[in-house]
Amino acid sequence: MSDRPSPDDGLSAAGLAAKYGLAVSGARPRLVEYVRQLWGRRHFILAFSQAKLTAQYSQAKLGQLWQVATPLLNAAVYFFIFGVILKADRGMPREVYIPFLVTGVFVFTFTQSSVMAGVRAISGNLGLVRALHFPRAALPVSFALQQLQQLLFSMLVLFIVSIGFGSYPKASWLLIVPALALQFLFNTGLALIMARWGSATPDLAQLMPFVMRTWMYASGVMFSIPVMLADKPVWVADVLQWNPAAIYMDLMRFALIDGYGPENLPPHVWAVAGGWAALFAVGGFVYFWQSEERYGRG
Amino acid sequence: MADPIPGAKIPTVIADELHIVYRVNGAKTGKGSATSALSRILRRGESPGVRKVHAVRGVSFVSYRGEAVGLIGSNGSGKSTLLRAIAGLLPAESGHVYTDGQPSLLGVNAALMNDLTGERNVILGGLAMGMSREEIKERYQQIVDFSGINEKGDFITLPMRTYSSGMAARLRFSIAAAKDHDVLMIDEALATGDRSFQKRSEDRIRELRKHAGTVFLVSHNNKSIRDTCDRVLWLERGELRMDGPTEEVLKEYEKFTGK
Numbered sequence: 001m002s003d004r005p006s007p008d009d010g011l012s013a014a015g016l017a018a019k020y021g022l023a024v025s026g027a028r029p030r031l032v033e034y035v036r037q038l039w040g041r042r043h044f045i046l047a048f049s050q051a052k053l054t055a056q057y058s059q060a061k062l063g064q065l066w067q068v069a070t071p072l073l074n075a076a077v078y079f080f081i082f083g084v085i086l087k088a089d090r091g092m093p094r095e096v097y098i099p100f101l102v103t104g105v106f107v108f109t110f111t112q113s114s115v116m117a118g119v120r121a122i123s124g125n126l127g128l129v130r131a132l133h134f135p136r137a138a139l140p141v142s143f144a145l146q147q148l149q150q151l152l153f154s155m156l157v158l159f160i161v162s163i164g165f166g167s168y169p170k171a172s173w174l175l176i177v178p179a180l181a182l183q184f185l186f187n188t189g190l191a192l193i194m195a196r197w198g199s200a201t202p203d204l205a206q207l208m209p210f211v212m213r214t215w216m217y218a219s220g221v222m223f224s225i226p227v228m229l230a231d232k233p234v235w236v237a238d239v240l241q242w243n244p245a246a247i248y249m250d251l252m253r254f255a256l257i258d259g260y261g262p263e264n265l266p267p268h269v270w271a272v273a274g275g276w277a278a279l280f281a282v283g284g285f286v287y288f289w290q291s292e293e294r295y296g297r298g
Numbered sequence: 299m300a301d302p303i304p305g306a307k308i309p310t311v312i313a314d315e316l317h318i319v320y321r322v323n324g325a326k327t328g329k330g331s332a333t334s335a336l337s338r339i340l341r342r343g344e345s346p347g348v349r350k351v352h353a354v355r356g357v358s359f360v361s362y363r364g365e366a367v368g369l370i371g372s373n374g375s376g377k378s379t380l381l382r383a384i385a386g387l388l389p390a391e392s393g394h395v396y397t398d399g400q401p402s403l404l405g406v407n408a409a410l411m412n413d414l415t416g417e418r419n420v421i422l423g424g425l426a427m428g429m430s431r432e433e434i435k436e437r438y439q440q441i442v443d444f445s446g447i448n449e450k451g452d453f454i455t456l457p458m459r460t461y462s463s464g465m466a467a468r469l470r471f472s473i474a475a476a477k478d479h480d481v482l483m484i485d486e487a488l489a490t491g492d493r494s495f496q497k498r499s500e501d502r503i504r505e506l507r508k509h510a511g512t513v514f515l516v517s518h519n520n521k522s523i524r525d526t527c528d529r530v531l532w533l534e535r536g537e538l539r540m541d542g543p544t545e546e547v548l549k550e551y552e553k554f555t556g557k
Contacts, residue, residue: 013314016360017396020309025395026386044425048409051422055413058457127408130387132426133400202323294389 028292029135038135045138049146071154074109075102075161082222090227095165096259102161103256104221106154107249110147111187112212117143118191119198119205122295129296136295137288140195144188151180158256167258175255178270182277183248189280192288199295219245224264241266244276307362310481310512311384311401315393318354318376318383318536353379355536356393361529363398366513368527368544370520370551376536377516381483384514398511399480402427406474416447416454416461416469423473437476444502445472446495468495475502482510520548 011019029037038045057066078101082088089097121140122129129136155176163169198204218240220228225246229237240246251273253260266272354376361367369377382388385401409426410419420441424434445468447453447461458466484503507513507526517523523530523544530547532540540547 013312013358013360013394013396016309017312017394020398022309022312022396022398025311025384025397025401026389041425041428043431044422044428047422047425051411051414051418054418055411058413125408128426130382131403131405131408133386133402134426134428296387296389 026293028289031286031289034135034137034289034292038137038141041134041138044134045142045145048138048142049149052143052146053149067150067153068157071106071109072157075105075157078102078105078222088223090223092224092227093259095167096257099158099162099165099167099257100224100253100260101222102158103253104219104249106151106158107183107252108216108219108221108245109154110151110183111190111245111248112216113150114144114147114187114191115194115212116205116208117147118194119208121191121195122199123202123205126296136195136292137192137285140191140288141188144184144191147187148180148184162256167256172255176252179248179251179255179273182273185277185281186244186248189277189282189284192284193280196288196291199291215243215245219243219249221249226264238266242272244273244280247273247276308398309360310363310365310398311359311361312396313357313359313380313384313393314396316354316357316380316383316395317352317391317393318379318388319391320351320353320379322349322351353536354383354533357533357536357538358393359531359538359541361512361514363511365529366507366515366527368523368530369514369516369533370518370523370530370547371533371539372555375533377533378485379536380533381485381514381516384481385483397481401481401483402477402479404474404479404482404484404506405470407470410458410470410473412459413457415457416442419458419469420454420473423470424476427474427477429477441472441476444475444498445469464492471499475499475506478506478509480510481512481514482506483514483516485516520552524548 016022017024028034053067054064057063060066062069079098083097083101092100118140121143122136125139128139159169194204194208219225220240225237225240229240241250247266247269250265251269254262254265357380369380371377379388381403383390384395384397385403386395386397387403406423406427409423411422414422420438421431421434424437424441425431429437442448442454445465447465447469453461453465458469461469504526513526515523515526527544530540530542530544530551531538532547532551540550
């Protein structure tokens with residue numbers, strides 16, 4: 001075939017490609033085009049996250065009931081250890097402390113599991129990445145979305161706990177929606193960053209549980225930061241309180257719990273919550289995109 | 299398929315000095331102890347703990363619209379790797395692949411989940427291949443009928459892990475073959491299942507070929523290469539050993555393999 005003379009004979013490969021408008025296979029699209037492609041895959045992202053969610057408990061006898069039972073058991077364990085044995089409530093009344101603790105656990109777990117899923121989003125799905133075309137960001141976003149759906153089940157438990165301890169539904173419960181939306185953006189950004197790191201260094205999956213546990217204890221999941229650190233320099237408590245995990249927990253507690261008033265929130269809390277969300281969502285997305293053509297190398 | 303102007307062949311895939319290298323973690327022979335792993339981490343740079351597999355070494359070729367190209371070679375010669383690189387799924391170490399449109403591999407196995415019902419897998423697989431919800435709805439019945447899953451009762455509403463391996467393979471093929479492609483790449487052994495299903499899937503591949511601009515077929519079956527391809531690339535140890543009309547290359551290949 002190649003011995004037939006043709007007008008293209010003198011051309012180099014690149015020249016030939018340019019002449020017929022061929023593009024480099026697997027090249028990274030521009031950022032705007034990438035966003036457009038990702039939006040085009042929104043149905044896949046949603047279906048994939050839902051499929052993962054259902055597949056999780058499909059072998060269990062109780063099936064999807066575990067979606068609610070798992071967070072409930074989790075909350076019970078933390079209550080037993082920190083509420084009963086260690087008495088970390090530090091003078092907080094019981095009807096505040098228990099919803100305080102449960103909210104903290106659920107909200108932090110949301111970020112924690114998004115990070116853990118993000119680390120394995122690419123490295124754990126190499127088969128998929130090497131078989132089909134789609135913007136790779138679809139995977140971490142899909143996993144973050146799966147965690148959001150998981151959290152919605154936990155929210156059911158949280159509502160029951162709140163009502164059980166005397167915090168009844170009121171107008172401020174509506175603040176849950178923007179608080180969750182901002183946290184979801186933050187988590188997605190974080191998952192995107194983790195996915196890029198995890199694809200280059202799969203070992204992160206072993207390391208992250210320790211990092212996440214440290215972060216959890218430093219974010220006041222089971223104690224109030226200002227009360228616990230009252231005798232330490234002010235800046236320590238400030239830094240801990242401004243960290244995104246603590247901010248999103250505090251917002252949720254403020255929205256839900258009657259006895260947890262605005263005096264517990266750091267100043268400008270919504271601005272900070274929005275800032276973290278915007279910074280990580282945009283930064284994480286761009287950071288992930290920059291390496292788009294390299295995902296899939298073993 | 300005739301060229302628009304005789305002699306003016308339109309290229310669809312151009313590979314230019316393509317090299318593909320796999321990096322495999324933890325496959326280093328010799329010391330695999332924790333201390334040696336630690337010392338590897340401490341000594342940064344091109345870490346010796348990673349083994350490199352040079353799967354494709356400097357392959358160049360140009361394929362044209364309307365061609366059906368067969369890829370042959372012994373096991374591990376880099377055929378599937380080359381396909382993935384053409385599809386843009388594996389990044390090249392050096393060299394380039396230029397393509398017209400988006401080449402696709404025929405296969406969705408990786409997107410399907412065994413714990414989900416066949417029904418949901420059809421939808422998930424379709425979405426993963428980039429079909430729209432409407433397209434899937436439109437072709438859903440066709441896919442199920444083609445797979446023949448429901449011939450022995452209502453199996454499509456059961457989780458895929460309950461299927462026999464043959465049934466699962468049939469459903470996977472049916473989903474994968476539901477979409478039309480510009481540049482289509484078929485890896486061998488797709489036509490699985492019983493005799494009647496094999497016949498049906500061969501027909502379907504022929505049909506897909508008609509709609510596709512260029513077809514790449516990886517196979518160990520010289521007969522199916524003869525039937526479908528007019529040009530053959532012979533890979534051996536990642537190098538392009540021969541490139542030419544099917545008969546010429548196959549004759550040499552058969553001599554090489556001692557048939």
